[in-house]
Amino acid sequence: MTSPARRPPAPLLADRSSDEYQPAPRRPIDRxxxxxxxxxxxxxxxxxxxxxxxxxxxxxxxxxxxGALNDAHGETFYDVTIxxxxxxxxxxxxxxxxxxxxxxxxxxxxxxxxxTQAADALFGFLRMVDPDRWSEPIDVxxxxxxxxxxxxxxxxxxxxxxxxxxxxEPGKNVxxxxxIAAAREIMDRYAGTGRVLGHTIVHPNLGEAxxxxxxxxxxxxxPAGWKVYTLWDPPERPGHGWFLDDERWGIPFLERVQALGPxxxxxxxxxxxxxxxxxxxxxxxxxIGPAAARYPGIQFVVYHSGYDVDITGEEGAHEDDPQRGxxxxxxxxxxxxxxxxxxxxxxxxxxxxLMLRRPREAAHVLGKLLLAVGPERILWGTDSVWYGxxxxxxxxxxxxxxxxxxQEQYGYPALTPAIKTAILGANATRLYGVDVPPxxxxxxALAEARAELGRRLA
Numbered sequence: 501m502t503s504p505a506r507r508p509p510a511p512l513l514a515d516r517s518s519d520e521y522q523p524a525p526r527r528p529i530d531r532x533x534x535x536x537x538x539x540x541x542x543x544x545x546x547x548x549x550x551x552x553x554x555x556x557x558x559x560x561x562x563x564x565x566x567g568a569l570n571d572a573h574g575e576t577f578y579d580v581t582i583x584x585x586x587x588x589x590x591x592x593x594x595x596x597x598x599x600x601x602x603x604x605x606x607x608x609x610x611x612x613x614x615x616t617q618a619a620d621a622l623f624g625f626l627r628m629v630d631p632d633r634w635s636e637p638i639d640v641x642x643x644x645x646x647x648x649x650x651x652x653x654x655x656x657x658x659x660x661x662x663x664x665x666x667x668x669e670p671g672k673n674v675x676x677x678x679x680i681a682a683a684r685e686i687m688d689r690y691a692g693t694g695r696v697l698g699h700t701i702v703h704p705n706l707g708e709a710x711x712x713x714x715x716x717x718x719x720x721x722x723p724a725g726w727k728v729y730t731l732w733d734p735p736e737r738p739g740h741g742w743f744l745d746d747e748r749w750g751i752p753f754l755e756r757v758q759a760l761g762p763x764x765x766x767x768x769x770x771x772x773x774x775x776x777x778x779x780x781x782x783x784x785x786x787x788i789g790p791a792a793a794r795y796p797g798i799q800f801v802v803y804h805s806g807y808d809v810d811i812t813g814e815e816g817a818h819e820d821d822p823q824r825g826x827x828x829x830x831x832x833x834x835x836x837x838x839x840x841x842x843x844x845x846x847x848x849x850x851x852x853x854l855m856l857r858r859p860r861e862a863a864h865v866l867g868k869l870l871l872a873v874g875p876e877r878i879l880w881g882t883d884s885v886w887y888g889x890x891x892x893x894x895x896x897x898x899x900x901x902x903x904x905x906x907q908e909q910y911g912y913p914a915l916t917p918a919i920k921t922a923i924l925g926a927n928a929t930r931l932y933g934v935d936v937p938p939x940x941x942x943x944x945a946l947a948e949a950r951a952e953l954g955r956r957l958a
Contacts, residue, residue, distance in 0.1 A: 512562065512565045512566075512856060512857070512892050512893070512896060513530070513533065513534075513537075513565060513857050529572050529573070530857065532572045533565075533568045533569060533572045533857070536568040536571055536572060537556075537564065537565060537568050540564045540567075540568065540585065541555060541556070541561075541564075544560065544561075544564065544585065544586060547586060548560075548586060558588075558591075559584070559588070559591035559592060559594075559595055559891075559892075559895060560584070560585055560586060560587075560588065560591050562591070562595070562892045562895050562896060563580045563581070563584035563585045563591050563594060563595075564585040565896075566578035566580045566896060566899055567580050567582070567585060569856075569857065569859055570859075573859055573860060575859075575860075575903055575905075576901070576903065577859035577860070577862070577863060577900060577901060577903065578859070578896065578899045578900055578901070579899045579900075579901055580594060580899055581594060594899065595894075595895040595898055595899065597657060598898075598917060598920075598921045599921040599922075599924060599925050599926055600659040600660070600924075600925040600926075600929075600936040601656070601657055601658045601659055601880065601894055601924050601925050602658070602659060602660045602661075602662075602880060602924070602925040602928035602929065602932075602934060602936070603652060603658045603660070603661045603662065603880060603881055603882050603884065603890065604661075604662040604697075604801070604847060604849075604879050604880065604881045604928055604932075605662065605664055605803060605847060605849035605850075605881030605882065605883055606648060606652050606661045606662065606663050606664065606881075606882065606883070606884050606885065607648070607663070607664065607665065607666070607674075607883060607884070607885055607886060608643060608644060608645050608647070608648035608663070608674075608675060608683070608885055608957070609622070609640060609643040609644060609674040609675065610644070610645070610674060610675050610679060610957050610958065611640045611641065611644055611958055612958055613672075613673070613674050613675070614638075614640045616668075616672050616673070616674065617672065618666060618667075618668040618672060618673050618674050619640075619674055622666070622674065623638050642885075643885055643886075644953075644954065644957070645683055645950075645953035645954060645956075645957040646950040646951070646953050646954045647885055648663075648683075648884070648885045648953075649687070649946060649949055649950045649953055650946070650950060651884050651885050651888055651889045651890070652884050652885070652889075652890065653691070653695070653940070653941050653946060654889075654941075654943075654946055655888070655889025655890070655891060656884075656889050656890045656891040656894060657891065657894065657940065658890065658894075659695075659925070659936050659937055659940070660694060660695060660696070660697065660925075660928070660934055660936060660937070661695070661696055661697070662696070662697040662698065662699065662724060662881075662932075663680050663683055663684065663696055663697070663698050663699070664680070664698075664699040664701070664727050664766070665677075665679075665680060665699065665701050665727070666729075667701065667703065667729040667732045669703075669706070673701075675957070677699075677700045677701055677717060677721055677723075678721065679957055680698040680699060680700070680721070680723075681698055681720075681721040681722070681723075682956055682957065683696060683698070683953060683956075683957060684696040684697070684698045686949055686952050686953055686956060687949055687953075689949075690941075690945045690946070690948050690949035690952070691937075691941040691945050691946065691949055692937050692941075694934060694935055694936075694937055695937060695941065697724040697725075697932060697934070698721070698722075698723055698724060699723055699724065699725055699726065699727040699766060700714075700717045700718070700721055700723035700725075700726055700727070701726075701727045701728075701729075702714060702726050702727070702728055702753065703728070703729070703732065704728065704742065704749040704750065704752065704753040705732055705733065705741075705742050705749055711752060711753060711756050714726075714756050714757075714760055715760055718760050718761065718762070723762065724762060724764065724932050725762055725764030725765065725766050725799075725801065725932075726757055726762070726764065726765050726766065727766045727767075727768075727803075728744075728753070728765065728766070728767050728768070729767075729768045730742050730743055730744065730750075730767060730768070730769070730782040730783070730787070731768065731772055731780040731782045731783040733780075739780070740780075740781065740782065741780050741781060741782025741783070742782055743782055743786075743787040744765075744767060744787040744788070744790075744791040744800075745787040745790040745791045745794065746787075750787065750791065751794075754791060754794075754795050754798060757795075757798055758795060758797060758798060763797055763798045763799060764798070764799045764801060764931065764932075765798055765799070765800050765801070766801040766803055766847070767785075767788070767800065767801070767802060767803060768783070768803045768804065769783060769784065769785040769788065769802050769803060769804060769805070769806045769829070770783060770784075770785065770804040770805065770806040770807045770808050770825070770826070770851070771783075771804045771807060771808060771850055771851070772808065783808075784806070784823075784828055785802055785805075785806035785828050785829040785832055786823075786828055786831075786832045787832070788800055788802055788806075788829060788832050788833065788844060789832035789833045789834070789835055789836030789837075789838050789844075790832070790836050792833070792836065792838050792842065792843050792844050793836040793837060793838060795843075796842075796843055797843075798843065799843050799844075799845060799931060800843060800844045800845065801845045801847055801879065801931075802829060802844065802845065802846050802847060803847045803849060803881070804847065804848075804849060804850055804851050805826050805829060805846040805847060805848065805851050805865070805869060806825060806826050806828050806829035807825055807826050807850075807851040807854070807855070807865060808824070808825050825865075826846075826865050826868055826869065827868065829846070829872065830868050830871075830872040833872055833873070834872070840871070840872065840873055840874030840877065841873075841874045841876060841877060842873075842877075844873055844877065845873065845877045845878070845879050845927075845931060846869045846872075846873050846877060846878050846879065847878075847879045847880075847881045848878065848879065848880060848881055848923075849881030849882055849883040850881075850882075850883040850886075851865070852882075852893060852896075852897060853882070853883065853887060853893060856893070856896050856897075856900070859900070860906075862900065863902045863903065863906050863912070864906075864910070866878075866900075866902065866912075866915060867902055867906065867907075867910060867912030867913070867915075868912075870912060870913050870915070870919070871911070871912065871913070875913070875919040875922060875923070876922060876927055876930070877927065878922075878923045878927065879923065879927055879928055879931070880897075880923055880924045880925065880927075880928065894924065897920060897923075897924065898920055898924070900915060900920075901914075901915055902914060902915045
């Protein structure tokens with residue numbers, strides 16, 4: 501006898517992961533949300549005549565999911581209406597765009613790199629945390645360049661995306677710097693210049709040759725910024741990583757950035773393990789403040805904002821522990837005298853995906869970032885293609901609010917529609933000097949681009 505099919509989870513609440521973290525265990529409140537959604541799903545399926553998977557994949561299901569989160573937590577974090585759970589026009593109006601979406605953290609995998617050590621690590625995490633989607637064997641085409649273009653540009657209203665990579669040596673990583681530049685060039689030809697920005701990944705911990713290559717990479721690949729992973733160990737110091745403010749690896753790298761340009765450094769900080777105390781020390785953002793103070797001409801983008809998933813509990817406010825989670829970034833900036841609106845930017849890739857099911861935690865994190873870096877220094881990112889089309893993440897963010905009671909208790913500012921519009925796109929236009937394309941990519945152009953991406957980045 502075959503077992504009954506499992507109910508498709510609401511995409512916003514699926515236990516998914518990147519290659520960079522393990523998920524926190526499901527809590528009683530998570531199971532309560534599931535129960536609420538089961539009832540909503542059954543009613544909606546009967547009323548609308550659609551299956552639960554179709555329901556939750558669209559805006560009706562997004563509204564229902566956010567409403568269930570409000571009900572389970574006993575407070576309004578998401579500004580949604582009951583009408584939006586069953587009426588498409590109401591849902592579209594609720595989540596209507598007020599400005600462009602610029603996603604500054606997206607990923608893909610070359611299928612030919614599916615047998616590398618980097619891919620093995622990624623696939624292992626995907627199998628563990630989302631077996632319904634990433635069953636054995638993993639269909640690497642779902643992580644490929646054509647899938648990336650379809651998810652980011654075809655599956656959401658994203659106007660501009662920045663393509664980046666995981667750490668790894670050339671030829672052994674899931675994509676290389678040249679692959680990023682090739683994807684940008686292909687999208688430029690078919691979809692118009694400016695749809696894709698790219699990083700060049702630098703590993704100062706691998707030695708002087710990496711720094712010596714930077715000038716050639718700048719000239720040949722034209723990156724929008726440099727990306728580093730400080731938690732990756734120098735060969736001679738396993739288990740230690742490196743920091744942006746250390747004299748052996750960080751300062752020589754930043755000196756090279758200052759001399760060469762572009763003057764944007766994106767550093768992975770946070771999201772390093774299920775228990776922060778056991779995570780690599782160099783995943784901490786404690787070096788961001790000192791580095792930013794020493795190099796005021798460099799813009800520092802803190803990927804993931806220093807956020808960590810703690811299976812022992814939510815990050816919360818951490819008023820009593822300034823050295824946990826995003827509070828580490830707040831502390832580093834305050835100690836270094838870096839004020840809001842300065843040269844430090846906080847990015848939300850994976851952080852928002854993980855927090856949205858913990859809305860009180862999300863309110864704390866966003867409130868702290870608004871105070872520490874300012875509303876003009878928070879940037880939108882999703883980590884797609886790991887999570888599929890990001891439209892539901894965009895819609896959830898548009899509806900999120902910091903409750904007035906938390907504003908009063910903790911001194912957080914309101915997360916206004918204008919601020920959310922800035923975070924979703926306007927802030928990135930200033931940082932990267934982006935001229936946002938006037939409309940979404942036409943279906944025929946996207947299909948042609950996907951075909952060539954498949955040939956070039958196989």
